[in-house]
Amino acid sequence: MLHLLTLADWTPQQVAGALDMAAAIKAAPQEYAQTFHRKTLLMIFEKPSLRTRLSFETGMTQMGGHAIYYDTRTSPLGSGKESLADTAQTFSRYVDIVMARLFKHVDLEEMARYARVPIINALTDLAHPCQILADLQTIREKKGRLEGLKLAYLGDSNNNVTHSLLVGCALTGMHIAVGCPDDPAYAPDPDVVQRAQQVAAQSGATIQVVHEAAAAAVDADVVYTDSWMSYHVPAEEKDKRVALFTPYQVNAGVMQHAKSDAIFMNCLPAMRGFEQTAEVIDGPQSVVFDQAENRLHAQKAVMVTLLREHERDGASAHA
Ligand code: CP
Ligand code: NVA
Numbered sequence: 001m002l003h004l005l006t007l008a009d010w011t012p013q014q015v016a017g018a019l020d021m022a023a024a025i026k027a028a029p030q031e032y033a034q035t036f037h038r039k040t041l042l043m044i045f046e047k048p049s050l051r052t053r054l055s056f057e058t059g060m061t062q063m064g065g066h067a068i069y070y071d072t073r074t075s076p077l078g079s080g081k082e083s084l085a086d087t088a089q090t091f092s093r094y095v096d097i098v099m100a101r102l103f104k105h106v107d108l109e110e111m112a113r114y115a116r117v118p119i120i121n122a123l124t125d126l127a128h129p130c131q132i133l134a135d136l137q138t139i140r141e142k143k144g145r146l147e148g149l150k151l152a153y154l155g156d157s158n159n160n161v162t163h164s165l166l167v168g169c170a171l172t173g174m175h176i177a178v179g180c181p182d183d184p185a186y187a188p189d190p191d192v193v194q195r196a197q198q199v200a201a202q203s204g205a206t207i208q209v210v211h212e213a214a215a216a217a218v219d220a221d222v223v224y225t226d227s228w229m230s231y232h233v234p235a236e237e238k239d240k241r242v243a244l245f246t247p248y249q250v251n252a253g254v255m256q257h258a259k260s261d262a263i264f265m266n267c268l269p270a271m272r273g274f275e276q277t278a279e280v281i282d283g284p285q286s287v288v289f290d291q292a293e294n295r296l297h298a299q300k301a302v303m304v305t306l307l308r309e310h311e312r313d314g315a316s317a318h319a
Pocket of ligand 2: 232
C-alpha cells in the first residue's frame with residue numbers, strides 16, 4: 001500500500017503528479033468540493049501544531065470530508081494502555097486515511113505496518129514530507145521550475161525538514177547545499193544523505209554538506225532555515241544551540257551571497273533574531289506565508305494521491 005512516511009517512498013513521477021494536482025486544486029478548489037464526500041481523516045498528534053493541524057482539517061472540510069483531531073495525551077496509546085499495532089488495526093476499521101505527528105519515526109513505521117489505510121507522516125524526528133511538498137510547490141510558483149535551481153539550507157541539520165529537503169531536492173533535480181556545524185549531532189543523518197545521493201544520481205541534482213554559511217549560500221536561488229529549537233529539543237539546550245548555530249543565522253550578510261532574486265523560506269514556527277533576522281523574514285525576499293498557505297493545497301493533493309492509489313489497490317484485489 002502506498003503511504004507517505006518519507007518522500008523516498010514516492011517516485012519522481014508521483015511527486016511531480018502531486019505537485020501538479022496541488023496547483024490544480026489551488027487554482028480551482030470548488031472543482032474538488034466533493035472529492036472526499038463521506039471520507040474521514042484521523043489526525044494523531046503527539047506534538048504541538050498550528051499549520052499542519054489547521055491545513056489538514058480545513059482541507060478535509062473544503063473537500064467534503066470530515067477530520068478527527070486525536071491528541072495522544074487523551075488516548076489509550078498515549079497512556080500506555082494500548083499498543084501501536086492494536087491502535088492501527090482498530091482505526092483501520094473506521095477511517096479512510098490517517099496522518100500522524102509522532103516523536104519517533106520507527107513508531108510511524110510500526111503504525112503503517114499494521115494499518116490497512118494510507119498513513120501520512122505529519123512530522124517525525126526523521127522527516128517532514130508534507131512540508132517539503134508545499135515548499136516545492138512554493139518554489140515552483142516563484143521560480144517557474146525546480147530542476148537546476150540551487151537551495152541552500154542553513155542551521156540545525158540533524159533535522160526532519162533538512163532530511164526531507166535533501167530527498168525532495170534530489171527527486172526534483174534541485175541542487176542542495178547544507179551549511180551546519182561539523183558535528184554529527186547537528187549534521188544530516190548519513191543514511192538520509194546516502195539515500196538522497198542515490199535519488200540524485202537519477203535526476204542530476206548535487207548534494208553538498210559544508211560548514212560555512214557563505215559557502216552554502218553562494219549563488220542560491222532559495223535560502224532556507226528551520227528552528228534551532230525543534231519541538232522535541234529540551235529548553236535547557238537553548239544556550240548551547242544558540243552559540244553553535246549563530247554562525248549559520250540567515251541575515252542580510254548571508255543573503256548577499258545568494259542570487260539577488262533569491263527567496264527566503266522557513267517552514268515556521270520561526271524565532272526572529274535566532275535562525276534568521278527579522279529583516280530577512282519580514283523582508284521582500286521572504287515567502288514564508290506562501291509556504292504556510294501551500295500546506296493546504298499540497299496536503300489536499302497528498303490525500304487525493306493516496307486515496308486514489310488505495311482505491312485502485314482495493315479494486316484490483318476484488319477483480
Ligand atoms: N511547519 C509546520 O509543520 O508547522 P506546525 O508545527 O505549526 O504544524
Ligand atoms: N524541525 C521542526 C519543524 C517544525 C515544523 C520541528 O521538528 O519542530
